[in-house]
Amino acid sequence: MAADRQPPHHNTLTCYTDYRCRLPRCVDRYKTWCRDRDRAIAEGTWQPLLDAEPVRQHLLGLHAAGITIHRVATLTGLTYKSVRSFTQHDYGNAAPRRHRVTREVAAKILAINLDEHTPGHVTPIGSQRRFEALVAIGWPTIHTARRAGIHPSNRVTIFKAPTMRASTAQRIAAAYDEMRQQKPARHGVSATCIKRAKKQAAERRWAPPKYWDEVGAIDDPGFEPMYGITRREIVAQDANELMRISGLDRHAAAERLGVTKSYIDHAFREFPQYALEVAA
Structure with missing residues (x-):
């Protein structure tokens, strides 16, 4: 049985065409689009999709200035994956980079003014996660730092400083996009270092690029x-x-969580760091 999908947005045609949304405003939007399409076809000016290259170049310029894909998605109301598809392959689904775009989506992305949104400094969280993700597939942090043009001794500050230069974040993102597709062993990383990196990531639960x-x-x-x-x-x-x-005992906590008391007992035995802080 197919999953019951819910409309992700009520500001595009998708909710009407793909999710059968019939809110009055969505029906009106669809009818207006059909009228405009029919008129354009009759006039010989119908062009539903545009070349996505200008959008791609604009995104690359924004990215180089420190405006991340996530930030673009937030500013435009588009999904992260939708924005990313203009500059990268969809690694999870092996989908090719997007080469065509609707006028509506192109207008939203191209409307982002570089001067209004360019940060001098950005949060280091994305860079930290990229370092960690590469460790999870066998890349020691020193190799990522060198590939990103960062002095090895400075890589530790990325995990401590509250902010970092946008240009540095961009270099790390570029190195990440390259290194995630490469095998560490083919670039001078020993088997011992690869094993140690993966073990460190597993112990610290650092997610790999696929995640x-x-x-x-x-x-x-x-x-x-x-x-x-x-x-x-x-x-x-x-x-x-x-x-x-809340001051609950284990029986009450179990009932609240929908599990048995023995399940909680087992959970506390497996993860004693949580059990030590509460009364039995």
């Missing part, structure tokens, strides 16, 4: 990655919070 492709939020400081976290650990965290803040 960030799926969630599409590598530059979003408000996104909390759940990579590597099991349901049992989540239950342990939630039970800990309920017992500390």
